[in-house]
Amino acid sequence: MSKLRIGIVGVGGIAVGRHIPTFQQMNDSVEITAVYDVNEERAAQVAKDFDIPNVVKDLEDIFPLVDAVTICTPNKFHAEFTIAALHAGVHVFCEKPMAMTPDECERMREAEEKSGKVLSIAYHYRFMKEAQAAKNIMQEGVVGNPLVTRVKALRRRKVPGWGVFTNKELQGGGSLIDYGCHLLDLSLWLLGNPKPVEVLGRVYNSVSRKPNLLNEWGDINAESFSVDDHVTAFITFEDGSSLQFETSWAANIPDDEESISISGDLGGMDVFPVRIYKPSHGVWTNSDVTWMSGDDNPSVPQATNFVETCLGQAEQVVKSEEAATVSTIIDAIYRSHELGTSIKL
Ligand SMILES: NC(=O)c1ccc[n+]([C@@H]2O[C@H](COP(=O)([O-])OP(=O)(O)OC[C@H]3O[C@@H](n4cnc5c(N)ncnc54)[C@H](O)[C@@H]3O)[C@@H](O)[C@H]2O)c1
Known part of the structure; x- marks a missing residue:
């Protein structure tokens, strides 16, 4: 072949x-x-x-x-x-x-x-083994209909000091468009791609504009720093569910945190690490996952899915329509902040 x-x-x-x-x-x-x-x-x-x-x-x-x-x-x-x-x-x-x-x-x-x-x-986060396990759990209906999702993609002090990451003209933004986009994409996929209807966002960059930032990922120029380093948003969907979202490159928090927590009408789930919360047998249970299949490095399954999709041998995991929805929400968060109002989509 x-x-x-x-x-x-x-x-x-x-x-x-x-x-x-x-x-x-x-x-x-x-x-x-x-x-x-x-x-x-x-x-x-x-x-x-x-x-x-x-x-x-x-x-x-x-x-x-x-x-x-x-x-x-x-x-x-x-x-x-x-x-x-x-x-x-x-x-x-x-x-x-x-x-x-x-x-x-x-x-x-x-x-x-x-x-x-x-x-x-x-969007390689979808190919992490935790994400693949979480997708199976969602598809099996373990949490039922998702109601409230909490998403955090937080770094205490990791503003990328190299390359073009803080260049607004070349990248279009900072922590949200670079880092938060991964967790937003993964959440929407786990939720089954609900249609977003309204977005309220707030954007900050005061921390990185303080001189002498104690930054783990290299030096940045505080004076010219013009992109976001901390963003919050509240997103509602056509099915009535909602998503609370926060991302940062630089925030005054005790530690970095990556989490997705979904509360549905039958149960709940965390993704990093994968955990299930459910009432069953007349009691509440919290289940930890003790083993899951999959690759520790998502790059290989991601590239494999792309190649196999091109060869007509697999179903495409990251569809352009879904990635476009992530960009629509990111744009709405930035616009919501600029206009000081929520954005109806
Ligand atoms: N999936 C991830 O987690 C992840 C991680 C890092 C970067 N990225 C994405 O990858 C992309 C590149 O990021 P990077 O860190 O490799 O940046 P980089 O600056 O290290 O590399 C970009 C390369 O593009 C070249 N380039 C710039 N303008 C060009 C043009 N007009 N025509 C042809 N080549 C051009 C540069 O010379 C450079 O070699 C960005 O979109 C970034 O968001 C994704």
């Missing part, structure tokens, strides 16, 4: 740290044939380091050499590059968030539909 030929667009941190080594582990089904980066020197170096045969100087030149591309550029270019690839008849695996605005997501989805090719987004 011929291998899926993959091109890497943007060969910075996530490409070199995750996508290239992961695809190269899957060498029975995949071959990385080309790279493209605006930084030609970096592209040439990465091609040499990873033994990739082609370095192209223009985006368009990569398409004849590949069946699929992975878009690993700053968020600003996700939409433009994805649309170009789909128009060229190439499958796309785009880094998260899907794009910077709901309008860009819409145009990406139109291109996906027209092309008949695969468009998936790298």
Whole structure:
């Protein structure tokens, strides 16, 4: 069977740290044939380091050499590059968030539909074994109808001091669009993708604008810091359920915390770690999970699902429509803060 030929667009941190080594582990089904980066020197170096045969100087030149591309550029270019690839008849695996605005997501989805090719987004939290176990538990109806969900993606002092993460023009925001998006995506998926109807958000960045921030992840410029480092939101859904959401890169809290807690009409569940709360046999029970199947590293199952979807061998886990809803909520949170009112969707 011929291998899926993959091109890497943007060969910075996530490409070199995750996508290239992961695809190269899957060498029975995949071959990385080309790279493209605006930084030609970096592209040439990465091609040499990873033994990739082609370095192209223009985006368009990569398409004849590949069946699929992975878009690993700053968020600003996700939409433009994805649309170009789909128009060229190439499958796309785009880094998260899907794009910077709901309008860009819409145009990406139109291109996906027209092309008949695969468009998936790298929301890798869904492939964590805890997430997979939680999805099974939800699908088995253990919690019943979800009523109230509490989501936290909190870092006490981990503002990424490298790369473009604090560049508003290239990324579109800070902690919410970079980090909170993962937990928001995972929650919506676990809940069965309820339709959001109203969003109230508040956005902060005072902590990172204090001089001499004691930051674990490198130095940041307090004076020019303009993105969010702490965000709260309240989201309601068409089915009457609601989600309380909080994310931060820098918050005055005792420790980092990642949690999703779902309370339904039959029972409840936490995801990190997986725990079930349920009345049964006339008593309340709290169940800890003592073993679960799955990979400790979500990169491999994520890449495998993308490749198998392209080859028509698997159902796509992260659908573009779902990733677009995450971007719609993120946009509504930012707008809600700016306008000082809730946003009806
Ligand atoms: N899934 C995750 O958990 C995760 C983690 C980190 C980053 N990301 C996402 O990956 C993307 C890239 O992040 P990164 O940390 O690798 O950034 P990075 O800055 O390390 O790398 C970006 C690369 O894109 C190149 N580039 C910039 N503009 C370009 C253009 N116009 N055309 C071609 N190449 C261009 C840069 O030269 C650089 O090599 C972002 O969307 C980010 O949100 C996702």
